[in-house]
Amino acid sequence: MLVQFPPSNPEVDLNTTYDAVIVGSGAAGGMAVHVLTSHGLKVLLLEAGKYQDTSKILHSMEWPYDHPRRGQMPPDYHALTAAEYNFRDRPYAQNSPYKKVTSYVQGWGGTDYSKTLVVDEKQNPTTGTQYAWVRARVVGGKTTIWGRLALRLSDYDFKAKDRDGFGENWPISYADIEPYYDKVDLYLGVSGYPEKLPWLPDGKFQRPVRLTYSELHLRKTLQGMNRTLTPYRAGVTTDGLKHNKYRSRCYGRGACNRHVGGCDIHAAFDSPTGLIRPAYDTGNLTMRPNSTVHEITVDKDTGKATGVAFIDSETRKSYHVKAKTIILAASTLESARLILLSKSTTYPNGIGNSSGHVGHNFCEHVMGPSVAGFMPDLVGKPRTIDDGRPGGFYIPRFQNLDANSKSGFLRGYGFEGGSGCGMTPGSVYDTPGFGEEYKKNARRMAGATIDIGAFGEVLARYENQVELDPNVKDAWGIPVLRFNYKFGENEHKMCEDMARTGREMFEAAKFEILSSSSKMLTEGWSIHEMGTSRMGDDPKTSVVNQFQQFHDVKNLLVVDGSTHVNASAQNPTWTIMALCWRSCDHLADQLKKGEI
Numbered sequence: 064m065l066v067q068f069p070p071s072n073p074e075v076d077l078n079t080t081y082d083a084v085i086v087g088s089g090a091a092g093g094m095a096v097h098v099l100t101s102h103g104l105k106v107l108l109l110e111a112g113k114y115q116d117t118s119k120i121l122h123s124m125e126w127p128y129d130h131p132r133r134g135q136m137p138p139d140y141h142a143l144t145a146a147e148y149n150f151r152d153r154p155y156a157q158n159s160p161y162k163k164v165t166s167y168v169q170g171w172g173g174t175d176y177s178k179t180l181v182v183d184e185k186q187n188p189t190t191g192t193q194y195a196w197v198r199a200r201v202v203g204g205k206t207t208i209w210g211r212l213a214l215r216l217s218d219y220d221f222k223a224k225d226r227d228g229f230g231e232n233w234p235i236s237y238a239d240i241e242p243y244y245d246k247v248d249l250y251l252g253v254s255g256y257p258e259k260l261p262w263l264p265d266g267k268f269q270r271p272v273r274l275t276y277s278e279l280h281l282r283k284t285l286q287g288m289n290r291t292l293t294p295y296r297a298g299v300t301t302d303g304l305k306h307n308k309y310r311s312r313c314y315g316r317g318a319c320n321r322h323v324g325g326c327d328i329h330a331a332f333d334s335p336t337g338l339i340r341p342a343y344d345t346g347n348l349t350m351r352p353n354s355t356v357h358e359i360t361v362d363k364d365t366g367k368a369t370g371v372a373f374i375d376s377e378t379r380k381s382y383h384v385k386a387k388t389i390i391l392a393a394s395t396l397e398s399a400r401l402i403l404l405s406k407s408t409t410y411p412n413g414i415g416n417s418s419g420h421v422g423h424n425f426c427e428h429v430m431g432p433s434v435a436g437f438m439p440d441l442v443g444k445p446r447t448i449d450d451g452r453p454g455g456f457y458i459p460r461f462q463n464l465d466a467n468s469k470s471g472f473l474r475g476y477g478f479e480g481g482s483g484c485g486m487t488p489g490s491v492y493d494t495p496g497f498g499e500e501y502k503k504n505a506r507r508m509a510g511a512t513i514d515i516g517a518f519g520e521v522l523a524r525y526e527n528q529v530e531l532d533p534n535v536k537d538a539w540g541i542p543v544l545r546f547n548y549k550f551g552e553n554e555h556k557m558c559e560d561m562a563r564t565g566r567e568m569f570e571a572a573k574f575e576i577l578s579s580s581s582k583m584l585t586e587g588w589s590i591h592e593m594g595t596s597r598m599g600d601d602p603k604t605s606v607v608n609q610f611q612q613f614h615d616v617k618n619l620l621v622v623d624g625s626t627h628v629n630a631s632a633q634n635p636t637w638t639i640m641a642l643c644w645r646s647c648d649h650l651a652d653q654l655k656k657g658e659i
C-alpha cells in the first residue's frame with residue numbers, strides 16, 4: 064500500500080537561519096533537497112505552487128468513457144494551439160475569452176486531470192518572440208507530468224567544441240559526472256537496455272520495456288545502417304525500489320500515454336515521492352508551498368547572498384528568510400528571471416551577473432520532423448497488448464559522430480518512437496476516409512502502425528536570450544520574461560536532414576509511409592530549456608563554476624538546466640539531477656570545512 068504525502072504546514076519558522084534555502088521543488092530542487100538533507104543539513108524548500116496529491120488526481124487508469132468529457136478540460140479552459148503561438152500577439156492569453164489559458168500540452172487527450180498542475184497563461188504572461196513555454200507550478204514541478212525519457216550525455220556533448228569548433232566545452236567531462244549518473248539511476252530507477260554506444264552511455268538499468276514486432280524489425284534493419292534502436296530508457300522503476308516506500312514498481316498498466324505524463328502509483332519518477340517525501344523522513348527538511356520567491360537578498364559588505372524575499376502565492380503577504388546558502392532550482396528560465404530580478408548596488412545587472420551572460424546562450428531542442436507508417440505484414444493481424452509499457456523506443460543520434468562528417472550542419476538529433484496496438488492506435492489519425500469504411504480500416508491497421516519524431520540540438524548562441532520586460536508584470540506584480548530567441552540556419556538544415564533520414568529508415572525497413580513532415584514546431588515545443596547561466600572556468604564568459612556555484616557569489620548556486628553549456632541531442636532531466644547531486648555533495652563538503 065502506498066503511503067500518501069502528508070500535507071505540509073506553511074507556518075514554518077522564518078526566524079531560523081537555514082543551512083540552505085532551495086527555490087523550486089522539481090527535478091533539480093527535489094534532488095538538492097535529497098542530497099543536502101542526507102548530509103544532515105537543515106533545509107527550507109520554497110515552492111511557488113501548492114501541494115497536490117497526484118496519487119489522487121491523475122486517475123491514470125480511468126477509462127475515457129468514465130469521464131464526462133472523455134478526459135478533456137472544461138469548455139472555459141483553452142490550451143494554446145501550434146498556430147496560436149505563431150500568430151497571436153504576446154502575451155498569448157491577453158484578451159482571451161476563456162477563463163483559463165494553458166500551454167499546448169493541455170491540448171492532448173486526458174488533460175482534465177493535470178489542468179491544475181500547469182500554469183495559467185493569464186496569470187503568467189510572457190512577451191517577445193514566440194515561445195511555447197510549458198510550466199508546472201506545483202510541488203514537483205514538471206516532474207509530475209514529464210515524459211520520463213532518461214538519457215545520459217557523453218563527451219560528444221561535454222567536449223563538443225573540440226570536435227566541431229562551435230561554442231564552448233563544458234568544464235567537466237563524462238568521467239566527472241558518471242558516478243553521479245549511477246547514483247541517480249540506483250536511487251530513482253531507470254529502465255533500459257545496454258548498447259555500449261560511446262555517444263549514449265549506458266546506465267544501471269532495471270528491466271527494459273519490451274519492443275514490439277515492428278520495432279524489433281526496425282532495430283534489425285538499423286543495425287545494417289550503423290544506427291541503433293533501443294527500448295525507451297524510462298525514468299521508471301520497472302523492478303521496484305526497496306529503499307522507497309512511496310513508489311510502486313511499474314505494472315505496465317499501459318496508461319503512460321493516455322494522459323499528459325503522470326503515473327498515479329509513482330512508478331515513473333516524480334520529485335515529491337522520489338526525492339522530497341523521503342527527505343522529510345530525515346527530519347531535516349521544512350517545506351513551504353505557495354511561496355513565490357522574487358529576490359535573492361545580499362549583504363552589501365561581503366557581497367554574499369543572505370536569504371530570499373518571497374510572497375505567499377495565495378495571501379500575497381511578504382516574507383524574508385535567511386540562509387547560509389541559497390540554491391536556485393526554479394527551472395532554467397525562472398531561475399534566470401530571479402537572478403535578473405535580484406538587482407542591488409552590489410549587483411546592478413542582477414546577482415552574480417558581472418559577466419552579463421545571465422539569460423544568454425539559451426538553448427533547447429528543435430522538434431517537428433516526423434514519419435508515420437505501417438508494417439504491411441501486421442495489417443489485419445489479431446490485436447496484441449502493446450501499450451503495457453512506459454514508452455516505445457529511442458534512436459540515438461547518428462549524424463556528425465565522425466569529425467569528418469559532411470552532413471552540412473553541426474551536432475545531432477535522436478528520434479523517439481512507438482508502435483503497435485494501443486487504446487487509441489496511431490492508425491486512427493493517419494487512416495484516410497469516413498464512417499464504416501474508416502472504422503474497418505482503422506481496426507485492420509491498429510497493430511501495424513509505427514511512428515517516429517525527432518529531437519535535435521539547438522546551438523547555444525549568445526544572441527538567443529531572455530530578459531526582464533520593463534512593462535509587463537505577472538499576477539503577483541513581478542516583471543515577466545521577454546524572449547529574444549529564434550531557431551537559426553543550423554536548426555533549419557538539421558530539420559531537413561531529420562525528415563530525410565526518418566523516411567530513409569522506414570523505406571529500408573519496407574514500412575509503408577502514411578505521412579511525413581519536415582516542418583519545425585514553434586520554439587519551446589520540446590519543453591527542454593537549457594543555458595542562461597552556463598558553467599565554465601572563465602568568470603568573464605560563464606556565470607557559474609563546474610559545481611554550479613556563482614563565480615561572483617560563492618554561497619549561491621543554480622542547479623537546474625541553466626548551467627548546461629549546450630543542449631546536446633539528449634533529454635536533460637537525468638543530467639540536471641546528476642549535476643545537482645555532484646554540486647550539492649561539494650557544497651556540503653565546503654560547509655563542513657567552513658569554506659563558505
Ligand SMILES: Cc1cc2nc3c(=O)[nH]c(=O)nc-3n(C[C@H](O)[C@H](O)[C@H](O)COP(=O)(O)OP(=O)(O)OC[C@H]3O[C@@H](n4cnc5c(N)ncnc54)[C@H](O)[C@@H]3O)c2cc1C
Pocket residue numbers: 086087088089090091092093109110111112168197198199200201202203204205206208209210211212213214323324354355356357392393394395397401590591623624634635636637639
Ligand atoms: C509533458 C512533459 C514531458 C517531458 N518529457 C521529458 C522527458 O521525456 N525527458 C526529460 O528529460 N525531460 C522531459 N521533460 C522536461 C522535464 O520535466 C524538466 O527537464 C524537469 O522537470 C526540469 O526540472 P527543474 O527542477 O529544472 O524544473 P521544474 O520541474 O519545472 O521545477 C521548477 C519548480 O520551481 C518552481 N518555481 C518557479 N519559480 C519559482 C519561484 N519564483 N519561487 C518558488 N518556486 C518557483 C515551479 O513552481 C516548479 O515547481 C518534460 C516536461 C513536460 C512538461
Ligand code: SF4
Pocket residue numbers: 123299312313314315316317318319325326327328329330331451452453
Ligand atoms: S505503464 Fe508503468 S509508469 Fe506508466 S502509468 Fe502504468 S505503472 Fe505508471
